[in-house]
Amino acid sequence: MVATPVLNFELDAYATPRRQLIEQSLEQYTAICDPESLWQAMRYSLLSGGKRFRALLCLASAEAVEALKPGGLTAVEAAMPCACALEMIHAMSLIHDDLPCMDNDDFRRGKPTNHKVFGEAMALLAGDALLVLATEVLLRKTPPQVDRQCLIDVAAELARATGPEGMVGGQVSDSIATGLVKTVEAGNQEEAAGGHPPVQTAQLLESIHKRKTGALLRFATWSGARLMQANEDTLSAFASFGEVLGLAFQIADDLLDLTGDLQSLGKTPGKDQAAGKLTWVSIYGEEGSRRALADLESKGKALLSESGLPDSSTAALRGLLSFAIHRRS
Amino acid sequence: MVATPVLNFELDAYATPRRQLIEQSLEQYTAICDPESLWQAMRYSLLSGGKRFRALLCLASAEAVEALKPGGLTAVEAAMPCACALEMIHAMSLIHDDLPCMDNDDFRRGKPTNHKVFGEAMALLAGDALLVLATEVLLRKTPPQVDRQCLIDVAAELARATGPEGMVGGQVSDSIATGLVKTVEAGNQEEAAGGHPPVQTAQLLESIHKRKTGALLRFATWSGARLMQANEDTLSAFASFGEVLGLAFQIADDLLDLTGDLQSLGKTPGKDQAAGKLTWVSIYGEEGSRRALADLESKGKALLSESGLPDSSTAALRGLLSFAIHRRS
Numbered sequence: 001m002v003a004t005p006v007l008n009f010e011l012d013a014y015a016t017p018r019r020q021l022i023e024q025s026l027e028q029y030t031a032i033c034d035p036e037s038l039w040q041a042m043r044y045s046l047l048s049g050g051k052r053f054r055a056l057l058c059l060a061s062a063e064a065v066e067a068l069k070p071g072g073l074t075a076v077e078a079a080m081p082c083a084c085a086l087e088m089i090h091a092m093s094l095i096h097d098d099l100p101c102m103d104n105d106d107f108r109r110g111k112p113t114n115h116k117v118f119g120e121a122m123a124l125l126a127g128d129a130l131l132v133l134a135t136e137v138l139l140r141k142t143p144p145q146v147d148r149q150c151l152i153d154v155a156a157e158l159a160r161a162t163g164p165e166g167m168v169g170g171q172v173s174d175s176i177a178t179g180l181v182k183t184v185e186a187g188n189q190e191e192a193a194g195g196h197p198p199v200q201t202a203q204l205l206e207s208i209h210k211r212k213t214g215a216l217l218r219f220a221t222w223s224g225a226r227l228m229q230a231n232e233d234t235l236s237a238f239a240s241f242g243e244v245l246g247l248a249f250q251i252a253d254d255l256l257d258l259t260g261d262l263q264s265l266g267k268t269p270g271k272d273q274a275a276g277k278l279t280w281v282s283i284y285g286e287e288g289s290r291r292a293l294a295d296l297e298s299k300g301k302a303l304l305s306e307s308g309l310p311d312s313s314t315a316a317l318r319g320l321l322s323f324a325i326h327r328r329s
Numbered sequence: 330m331v332a333t334p335v336l337n338f339e340l341d342a343y344a345t346p347r348r349q350l351i352e353q354s355l356e357q358y359t360a361i362c363d364p365e366s367l368w369q370a371m372r373y374s375l376l377s378g379g380k381r382f383r384a385l386l387c388l389a390s391a392e393a394v395e396a397l398k399p400g401g402l403t404a405v406e407a408a409m410p411c412a413c414a415l416e417m418i419h420a421m422s423l424i425h426d427d428l429p430c431m432d433n434d435d436f437r438r439g440k441p442t443n444h445k446v447f448g449e450a451m452a453l454l455a456g457d458a459l460l461v462l463a464t465e466v467l468l469r470k471t472p473p474q475v476d477r478q479c480l481i482d483v484a485a486e487l488a489r490a491t492g493p494e495g496m497v498g499g500q501v502s503d504s505i506a507t508g509l510v511k512t513v514e515a516g517n518q519e520e521a522a523g524g525h526p527p528v529q530t531a532q533l534l535e536s537i538h539k540r541k542t543g544a545l546l547r548f549a550t551w552s553g554a555r556l557m558q559a560n561e562d563t564l565s566a567f568a569s570f571g572e573v574l575g576l577a578f579q580i581a582d583d584l585l586d587l588t589g590d591l592q593s594l595g596k597t598p599g600k601d602q603a604a605g606k607l608t609w610v611s612i613y614g615e616e617g618s619r620r621a622l623a624d625l626e627s628k629g630k631a632l633l634s635e636s637g638l639p640d641s642s643t644a645a646l647r648g649l650l651s652f653a654i655h656r657r658s
Contacts, residue, residue, distance in 0.1 A: 035501045035502050038493050101428075119510050125425075125497050127457075132488040136492060148481060152481060156468035156469045163465060180450055
């Protein structure tokens with residue numbers, strides 16, 4: 001059993017004003033231009049709420065470092081374009097994942113999916129557009145006070161975390177495991193999960209999670225610190241913290257599919273289970289998954305202690321980790 | 330009638346060795362990693378030949394500027410990652426354009442399209458992956474001697490030329506004009522071309538061409554010069570040259586659909602005409618289109634003269650303009 005977390009830190013008090021700033025910035029970066037219908041489709045998915053978890057992580061990481069280096073540019077000013085770029089890429093991934101040739105979902109967060117409203121062609125192009133707008137916003141809107149090589153590193157790393165080594169690669173492996181796509185050449189090493197013995201299946205699932213969800217969460221915690229020119233120890237601890245948090249986020253998702261209710265989830269629980277999908281719960285069971293979460297929570301907190309920053313600076317990151325693990329939706 | 334061009338410049342002698350370097354670099358940037366099947370799908374479209382026209386333009390622009398600034402980094406070394414990024418984005422656009430929800434094409438350059446070989450889901454993801462790999466290659470592989478702010482400007486401009494203001498936006502407007510996508514809200518200003526009077530239709534077509542094909546060609550000629558730190562006069566002349574060339578390229582395409590033969594085109598001629606597609610020829614006729622091409626050729630050459638560079642430095646760019654206009658495929 002996982003103990004209820006005792007938090008001195010008030011996550012809502014931290015997150016609410018920052019979420020407002022994130023929404024304002026996203027709104028500003030996507031003011032409707034020509035072609036109007038494309039911007040409408042982009043905004044429909046980007047501005048439809050959501051927890052803004054990735055953006056908050058990026059800001060919290062930058063702020064953790066700022067506590068040591070007051071003055072000059074604030075962490076929120078330095079990291080906001082990067083935080084918004086993350087939300088654009090997340091929105092794009094949901095649009096493309098929902099398409100008929102992928103998961104073929106009709107609803108997302110209780111609203112019709114992008115292609116149900118705008119059609120498949122427009123949904124495809126709105127996703128493409130959000131993907132490149134993310135890069136443009138990051139490169140053009142990050143204030144000039146941010147070191148130029150830092151910015152180049154962050155933009156290159158965002159591309160890596162999104163591409164074949166990260167989110168898109170994880171999506172491909174997931175699609176292969178669920179039989180959605182088939183490998184073309186005979187003798188290819190990747191096979192549907194059904195063909196793997198249990199240990200290999202667990203490794204495969206962790207590898208999929210690490211890339212499909214984890215790569216962007218790892219990027220979120222690393223990039224905030226990198227933009228503030230954190231030292232190598234902090235960067236390394238924050239990157240590992242993001243990985244741990246990413247895995248915990250996904251295991252919590254799998255548990256919510258088992259135990260959540262329709263109203264708080266905004267989607268039908270039990271869907272993954274009914275579809276026989278490869279999940280943490282299907283391999284380790286409910287109890288095993290809860291134990292894994294407790295371990296990851298300890299590990300994440302230990303990594304923050306190793307970052308070289310005082311506990312007071314990393315309180316928001318600890319709060320976001322606890323949220324990822326104990327959330328109900 | 331357009332006069333046969335008299336060229337002292339041997340385009341093949343210029344293009345062939347550079348095409349080999351481009352192919353080598355693309356090969357190197359896409360060495361197969363995990364997931365293998367994703368990289369196979371990416372490479373299938375990226376390494377399937379093609380003229381490498383965008384990449385050559387980028388290199389030729391960088392080399393034109395280098396002629397004034399010998400020593401240090403060569404232009405080809407400075408611009409090759411950018412040239413390859415352009416080819417990746419071009420390949421991605423073809424993969425997504427061919428998808429069933431878009432043009433639903435089964436063949437491209439005489440080979441089955443990406444989704445016919447790898448399936449729709451993989452083709453979608455291979456396109457997404459190429460789009461972000463382009464940014465990663467540009468940012469990570471451009472040599473450190475290139476000024477960091479130049480590199481940031483080039484990467485941001487590549488995103489702009491690809492996104493809603495550029496290629497993707499042009500694709501959306503084209504899809505609206507051909508009725509492939511419909512605008513959602515009543516009272517939206519964009520309508521199918523059938524609803525426009527002739528003058529507005531011509532403006533619409535030019536605006537579509539400018540973004541769908543033109544934005545990346547404009548980027549190609551501008552970026553090569555920007556990476557070599559060309560002055561404002563040269564940058565402005567090269568950007569305008571790229572726009573002119575982009576329009577000429579598209580008009581030549583429309584004429585080839587009318588007059589080309591299957592063997593040299595690698596696709597069925599007359600397809601656009603049979604589909605009643607909005608083309609330059611459908612508005613201005615064959616003779617009017619040829620006149621427009623001749624005007625654009627003069628205009629392009631004049632712009633190069635205004636760039637402040639000696640004619641000997643811009644010979645390759647003039648050669649590529651003539652090629653775009655007089656090519657047979």
